[in-house]
Amino acid sequence: MRFSQFAERTEVRLARLRIAVITAAIITLLMVMVGLVADAVMTRAQSDQVWRELRYGASRGDLSSPPVCTWLYADGVAPLANAPDGFPVRADLDRARRTGRAVERVVHRAGTVYRVRSQVRADGNVVQAVFDMRFQLADRRHLWYALGVAELVGLVAAAVTGTVLGRLSVAPLAEALARQRRFVADASHELRTPVTRVYTRAQVLARQARAAELPAEHRAGLDRLVGSVGRLGAVLDDLLLSATLTADPARPAERAPVDLAALAGSVVAEEAERAGDRGLAVTVDGAHRALYVGGIESALRRAVGELLSNAISHTPAGGRIEVALARSGTAVELTVSDTGPGFAPAEAERLFERFHRAGDGGRYGLGLALLREVVTSHGGTVTAVGRPGRGARFTIRLPSCAAPPVATGSTPVTAGRG
Template identity: 60%
Template sequence: MGELTGDERAVIRRARSRVGAVVGLVITVLIGLVGAIAYSMMTHAQDRQVWREVRYNATYGEPATPPGCAWLFTDVDGEVNGGPIPPPAGFPLVDDLERARALRTAVEDVVERNGTVYLVRTQTRADGRTVQAVFDTRYQLADRRHLLLALGVAELVGLAVAAATALVVGQRAVAPLAEALVRQRRFVTDASHELRTPITQAYTRVQVLARQAADADLPADHRAGLDRLAAAIRRFGAIVDDLLLSARLAVGPGGHGGPLVDLCAVAETAVAAETDRAVDRRLTVTVDRPPDQLLVNGIESALLRAVGELLANAVNHTPAGGRIALTLCRAPGGVVQLTVGDSGEGFDPAVADRIFDRFHREPGGHERRYGLGLALLREVVAGHRGTVEATGHPGAGATFTIRLPGAPARPGAGRWWPVRSRAR
């Protein structure tokens, strides 16, 4: 996952956890279900077998030779006799003997006593004796406890197995997704990279042609055509360069010692690029900046696009005569802050987060706007380990604040293609 962005990694992590949780849950529920079925079958079989034994003893057993864990009592005209083994405390159950003798019917009881459970059946036999059979179920109860313990251990082992299986299955299930994302980015970077050389060659060639055309005294419209061709190729080159930079940014070079960029200079370049439109719309644009540079590590063309997008939006959404103010300053924690505020139409605070979504457009928006600018801006800012937030109120203007980690001053690095702001 080395080539994935933070957002993509988060998506993959979420997908993996979801798959893992479902697999883990299914395994756990299955083990629980199997345990519950085994336990209920065992208790049911035990109950049936023990009651069968108690009833047999009550019908045929003799007090003198009781089977294991059982006691027999006979009651002849109120005289109760037990066997040679002393009975547990509280037995025989005199009430049951009297009831069975009086009603000449069988009475069955379950008695919890002496830390165990006794099954008791009292009945009057054909020979007139009333017999009470008592069975101590302590061994059956111990068996149940052992089974529960074994099931608990099995559940724990099952949980560990479920967790391990979930991890493996989760990883395998999302591997194609991660691969697809990496392949997509690779395609963009590889294609962009391969396009750079022919574009540079075409640009150089057209510049040479433009110079020769000037020397050869060609008609003015031919020279203008060559100039326009050179400008178009240069824009093409800038776009390809931006694609490469975005891909690089997406995997996070910002804040890791990228070239030093002065955010004040970026803001001023962006303002200069929008000046014609601002003048055209009778907007006042001000830049309030400290006298020294505000340096950040990053990619200048990407930052210029970000600030340019804020300015373009501000110009688009501010009616004639309005104001646009750029403020640059240092914020606590070594942060560099840029604010673009306007006195325009503003927006509903409830959509402040949503306007950063891809293709978000307010109803009635301009047809040639795609709702992409702020989404791309947020990616650029996030790639520089910064944040962007928007505040606004309908009719009361909008303010966008970008915060980036400041960088200590050091010599900057050059760039491959001349940077141009995206003018509208």
């Protein structure tokens, strides 16, 4: 798919943005993974350490002076003044006394977590050790806070890195596109003169062949040569126009109000002989009033001409082509409908791809792709609607503009109407 310069710049910016987003996402993912691993390692280490201290306190700790963050409960021993509420857990003490086995549990209470172990000591006393994990939980929160700060710093670094990487990695693409545009423009420009000369010489030879009454096969061969060279010249014109629009789609100095209705009438008049030769009826509706759009007249003429030429080429003898113009809000619409073979709805968008050929052998080549480039470079849209066997309808929608100022004592001049 080809892009105008605006579309190319948009695509380049999107490519840079994608690289920045992907870089940020990778850094974020790595930071989250590091955080999860660090949290898992810290949680496991804290849990093992707490259970070790708890088991030691339950089996050997001094009931009157237990380790830090630990409280020891036993029959006949008064708990410390700072002991948490709700302990000891009598059910665990009774179970340990009854079974002779240690009982361990985790208790969530008062916004913190307690680890509890009840067991029978070697001297026969039943002791319950309670460990408050509030400091361990605070360490975990501090860890995630530090990781959050690191994540913010990482995102800033990712944005900077992504921007730099995006520019470095996308720069060759942008340069390649620019080189491609220059090559197409230069090649098309350089080839136009010799192709024009060949075309003119072929026309002269064809006329001389008819005047000299050469054999029919020779005259037919020269006519085919004229047609082939003419089509080659048209392709070169398409490429040059495409490269010109792509290189500088705005070209404000060359833009002016263009009467699209008058222009369409003129194009229809130019194609009248060709349509008549094919036995087609061409009607124009809405060309009686001026409908101005801002743009480059030569480019818009090429776009309208492509639509009409496309319809003539794909409408069988005896068919009908309708060209309609109307104002729609702040835009001007030009619609070309035909009674040709149409196309599958799924092909509508792909018709505007260069050298795409529809599944039914329909429209293809540079023309419709160039048409879209012209229309989009003028801030408009083009759509295609069709169904197999029921014809096709192409609609160009362009922003309208005010009529050009008319100098005092002069008569406004617009494109000729057909």
